[in-house]
Amino acid sequence: MSLYGAVEAGGTKFLCAVGTGPDHLEAILRIPTTTPDETLARVIAFFRPFAGALKAIGIGSFGPLDLDPTSPTFGTIPTTPKPGWSGTNLLWPFQEAFGIPIGLTTDVQAAALGEGRWGAAQGLHTFVYLTVGTGIGGGAIVHGRMLHGVWHPEMGHIRIPHDWERDPFPGVCPFHGDCLEGLASGPAMAARWGQPPEALPPDHPAWELEAEYLALGLVNILCILTPQRILLGGGVAQHPGLLPRVRERMRALLNRYLPAPALEGDLETYVMPPALGERAGLLGALALAMEMAS
Amino acid sequence: MSLYGAVEAGGTKFLCAVGTGPDHLEAILRIPTTTPDETLARVIAFFRPFAGALKAIGIGSFGPLDLDPTSPTFGTIPTTPKPGWSGTNLLWPFQEAFGIPIGLTTDVQAAALGEGRWGAAQGLHTFVYLTVGTGIGGGAIVHGRMLHGVWHPEMGHIRIPHDWERDPFPGVCPFHGDCLEGLASGPAMAARWGQPPEALPPDHPAWELEAEYLALGLVNILCILTPQRILLGGGVAQHPGLLPRVRERMRALLNRYLPAPALEGDLETYVMPPALGERAGLLGALALAMEMAS
Numbered sequence: 162m163s164l165y166g167a168v169e170a171g172g173t174k175f176l177c178a179v180g181t182g183p184d185h186l187e188a189i190l191r192i193p194t195t196t197p198d199e200t201l202a203r204v205i206a207f208f209r210p211f212a213g214a215l216k217a218i219g220i221g222s223f224g225p226l227d228l229d230p231t232s233p234t235f236g237t238i239p240t241t242p243k244p245g246w247s248g249t250n251l252l253w254p255f256q257e258a259f260g261i262p263i264g265l266t267t268d269v270q271a272a273a274l275g276e277g278r279w280g281a282a283q284g285l286h287t288f289v290y291l292t293v294g295t296g297i298g299g300g301a302i303v304h305g306r307m308l309h310g311v312w313h314p315e316m317g318h319i320r321i322p323h324d325w326e327r328d329p330f331p332g333v334c335p336f337h338g339d340c341l342e343g344l345a346s347g348p349a350m351a352a353r354w355g356q357p358p359e360a361l362p363p364d365h366p367a368w369e370l371e372a373e374y375l376a377l378g379l380v381n382i383l384c385i386l387t388p389q390r391i392l393l394g395g396g397v398a399q400h401p402g403l404l405p406r407v408r409e410r411m412r413a414l415l416n417r418y419l420p421a422p423a424l425e426g427d428l429e430t431y432v433m434p435p436a437l438g439e440r441a442g443l444l445g446a447l448a449l450a451m452e453m454a455s
Numbered sequence: 456m457s458l459y460g461a462v463e464a465g466g467t468k469f470l471c472a473v474g475t476g477p478d479h480l481e482a483i484l485r486i487p488t489t490t491p492d493e494t495l496a497r498v499i500a501f502f503r504p505f506a507g508a509l510k511a512i513g514i515g516s517f518g519p520l521d522l523d524p525t526s527p528t529f530g531t532i533p534t535t536p537k538p539g540w541s542g543t544n545l546l547w548p549f550q551e552a553f554g555i556p557i558g559l560t561t562d563v564q565a566a567a568l569g570e571g572r573w574g575a576a577q578g579l580h581t582f583v584y585l586t587v588g589t590g591i592g593g594g595a596i597v598h599g600r601m602l603h604g605v606w607h608p609e610m611g612h613i614r615i616p617h618d619w620e621r622d623p624f625p626g627v628c629p630f631h632g633d634c635l636e637g638l639a640s641g642p643a644m645a646a647r648w649g650q651p652p653e654a655l656p657p658d659h660p661a662w663e664l665e666a667e668y669l670a671l672g673l674v675n676i677l678c679i680l681t682p683q684r685i686l687l688g689g690g691v692a693q694h695p696g697l698l699p700r701v702r703e704r705m706r707a708l709l710n711r712y713l714p715a716p717a718l719e720g721d722l723e724t725y726v727m728p729p730a731l732g733e734r735a736g737l738l739g740a741l742a743l744a745m746e747m748a749s
């Protein structure tokens with residue numbers, strides 16, 4: 162019986178599982194993120210009993226990640242605010258322990274892969290999964306393949322219009338200040354309004370501003386990458402009523418250009434929530450393992 | 456002897472040629488753009504004598520274009536300010552006349568194809584050709600294929616920061632006002648400064664502002680599409696000294712994030728001029744024909 166391994170590597174916790182698909186995901190283990198050695202050793206110990214049946218392991222990890230196979234630091238997290246994790250190689254420990262194909266990508270690319278195989282992007286060849294949470298990140302599948310050019314996508318760091326009179330908030334991005342993430346991530350909302358976004362009532366002006374910034378981001382993603390659909394996930398996107406507002410603002414900003422038929426209506430099927438919920442990352446890692454094995 | 460046909464369809468002129476590559480491009484004919492019937496008839500008449508040897512014809516055209524093979528208006532220019540051309544189907548006349556594969560894409564996608572096969576993007580799998588002229592448009596090759604998702608790229612219509620105090624100019628885009636094209640195309644510069652860009656001296660403040668807008672655009676293209684290289688072409692980009700300023704502003708805006716090694720230096724090989732000059736569109740169309748035939 163072939164089994165595949167999946168790891169969702171997060172800044173606060175790792176999720177590990179083995180299985181063959183959404184309906185056959187067994188033994189999900191949650192491991193708190195401590196030091197690289199300790200955490201990775203526990204993940205390896207989790208997979209040990211399944212070693213004989215494991216065909217491949219897929220890892221969806223927080224980034225940034227060096228995913229260039231020709232790079233001397235291929236497979237590492239080059240820099241991260243997460244203490245102790247800069248320079249960690251996520252591939253070697255698993256390659257040494259199991260000698261099977263190990264796939265690595267960002268958490269959002271993995272989530273996109275999972276949504277394409279089992280979720281809200283089935284049947285599509287070019288789409289984006291954008292997460293709006295502690296950070297803003299985008300995963301992209303283009304003509305069926307995870308996008309990777311000079312680096313993996315970093316859609317949270319795009320620059321969008323910022324009306325300083327309407328919003329004097331300088332932005333929280335340590336590199337750019339008021340890039341998209343700097344203006345519209347969960348922490349950015351909390352810093353601007355003095356309370357976490359989930360505490361802001363639906364009629365609070367925060368949500369109109371958030372919809373504006375996210376709509377500007379989606380317009381840029383559309384005009385540059387031309388996804389057939391954009392999935393808007395992450396904690397902030399859970400806020401009831403945010404998605405319809407984003408669609409509305411996006412329609413107004415496009416003002417009927419691009420003239421693509423799929424963009425004419427109310428964008429109900431263009432901007433959509435993910436279908437796999439919190440399991441998107443784990444199932445995406447599983448999908449990556451299955452791709453590596455085939 | 457196999458021959459391939461190439462058509463560069465522009466708003467003011469069509470260029471037609473037959474050949475097998477940059478060194479074998481024969482009988483280049485320039486046809487002024489008048490009515491669709493008249494113009495396309497003259498292009499077909501140009502290819503008639505070569506019909507026996509023609510394997511395929513590639514067309515790089517001004518847009519927007521419906522390039523979705525499943526669309527009832529596949530192959531047409533849906534809307535254009537160019538009088539009489541809205542709704543014109545660019546594929547049928549050639550399919551009926553010659554019964555050989557006919558490839559169609561935008562002029563900038565064609566230029567990208569040509570630069571990848573014979574120009575400044577040889578050996579790369581993921582890159583962008585951005586033209587800054589009468590309009591701003593981007594062509595993208597991703598993992599070796601022309602990018603086409605819900606539509607073809609429309610990179611000129613991305614939204615970027617606009618400091619109204621520094622630049623009270625509202626922008627010339629008929630749909631969006633101050634999108635990238637609305638702020639930084641040739642006509643935008645002419646409208647803002649009261650003279651065509653080629654008449655503005657090198658030390659004119661116009662060029663610092665132009666470099667800022669283009670750099671913001673390139674940062675967004677980088678973060679979303681992750682090209683290995685961006686080729687900056689078109690009339691405005693011919694201005695001596697503009698490219699180095701764009702690189703400089705882009706470096707400052709990135710502020711060392713993304714941490715990709717290829718982006719560490721002075722971006723000399725990241726943002727580059729095209730190598731094929733004015734022939735990029737025609738050679739791109741030829742490359743498209745050769746792809747269609749294989």
Ligand SMILES: Nc1ncnc2c1ncn2[C@@H]1O[C@H](COP(=O)(O)OP(=O)(O)O)[C@@H](O)[C@H]1O
Nearest residue numbers: 294295296347348357358359395396397399400
């Ligand atoms: N229901 C909610 N509504 C609005 N914001 C939320 C909600 N749930 C979580 N958040 C915000 O989302 C962020 C956490 O994002 P999440 O996607 O859950 O985790 P992470 O991005 O760390 O993987 C926090 O800033 C939190 O305040």
Ligand SMILES: Nc1ncnc2c1ncn2[C@@H]1O[C@H](COP(=O)(O)OP(=O)(O)O)[C@@H](O)[C@H]1O
Nearest residue numbers: 588589590641642651652653689690691693694
């Ligand atoms: N050398 C130059 N320096 C600056 N701007 C130029 C130069 N040559 C042409 N332009 C501007 O570029 C635009 C024409 O762009 P071009 O790429 O030549 O044609 P098109 O975009 O119509 O194919 C015009 O707005 C023109 O003013």
Ligand SMILES: [Zn+2]
Nearest residue numbers: 318334337340
């Ligand atoms: Zn940033």
Ligand SMILES: [Zn+2]
Nearest residue numbers: 612628631634
């Ligand atoms: Zn526009």
